[in-house]
Amino acid sequence: MESIQIIREKLKSIVDREDPYVKNLLKDERKGVKKALLQWDKQLEKRMARQAHFEEMKIFETKAYEDGYTGVIGVDEVGRGPLAGPVVVAAVKLPWPLTVDVGLNDSKLLNAKDRVRIAEWVKENALAYAIVERDNRAIDQSNILAMTKEAMQEAILKVADANDFVLIDSVGLDIPYGQAHPDKGDQKSLSIAAASCLAKVYRDQLMMEFDKQYPVYDFCHNMGYGTKNHLEGLKKYGPSPIHRLSFAPVSHFSNRLKKEP
Structure with a gap:
């Protein structure tokens, strides 16, 4: 037995x-x-x-290839909502057909360790990828949606070939390529999920570096979002050089005398 x-x-x-x-x-x-x-x-x-x-999660890519496109690019952004730091966009062209499941999914549904692992896999295996950011000054001079779209267009142009199809998470763009923009696309497309992980890991690493420069805002834990510790730092010290002055509640403190954290 x-x-x-x-x-x-x-x-x-x-x-x-x-x-x-x-x-x-x-x-x-x-x-x-x-x-x-x-x-x-x-x-x-x-x-x-x-x-x-x-x-x-292969459905959108499979249809694009069946329709005669020779490549598929997934595009996603991270950082439209935070009070500080840049908005970051990634565009990724995965090899196809993709038969190995490495755990691609919406980066928000993954833990930090898995996001880093997947981002490294994407860098090593993607046919092409690009990461583009727009900083807080550009966001304040224009607006977050316009800067996000501009960054998306730039990232796409860095990796696209003439007969590529572009999958964008929830955003339509004025680009010379076929496109689809499914809602919650990072949970519905492997290509968008790959872009989501790449952008998230890149931006998180940036915010960890900013935390070393401006520790009073607790960026290492909130990545620029308006948590309690972040807002307390804003009240006490005013905005830092990476804060989005056009965003409330940052704008409430933008006229205060700034102290060096």
Whole structure:
């Protein structure tokens, strides 16, 4: 009779509930075997759900290639909402067909470790990628949406070929390429998800560096968003050189005498 440990090890390689080995284990009355089967079944359910999601996230790219396009570019931005720092855009052209699931998803749904891992994978495996930013001064001189679109257009031009199709998260652009802009595209397209992770990791690293220069705003924890600690820093010291003066509540403090943090 096999030990529970051996059974657990064998189950790791089985991905079919109808597998003869699994059916035989169902006859085993040991509590340890029943527990091992239950855990295996839960893990299998998660793997099946992830595989289904992975296939769903190929739909936009697959259609573009079926329509005759020779490349697909995913575009996403990070940092439209914060009170400080730049807005960052990434454009990514993934190799296709993509058969390896590395965990691409909306960067907001991933932990920091996985975002960094995926961003490194994108840099190593993408056919092309570009990262473009617009700083707080440019945002204040124009507006955040205009600067985001401008950065997106610049990033696309850096990586696009004539017959490429562009997938943009929720934003339509005036560009000479076929395009689609699905809502929550970073959860629906592998290409947009890749851009989301690349932009998020790049911007987070920038904000960590800014935190060293302006530690009183707690940028290392809020990435420029208006958390309690950030707002307390604003009240006490006024805006820093990277704050968006056109954004409330930063604008409420922009006329105050600034102290050097």
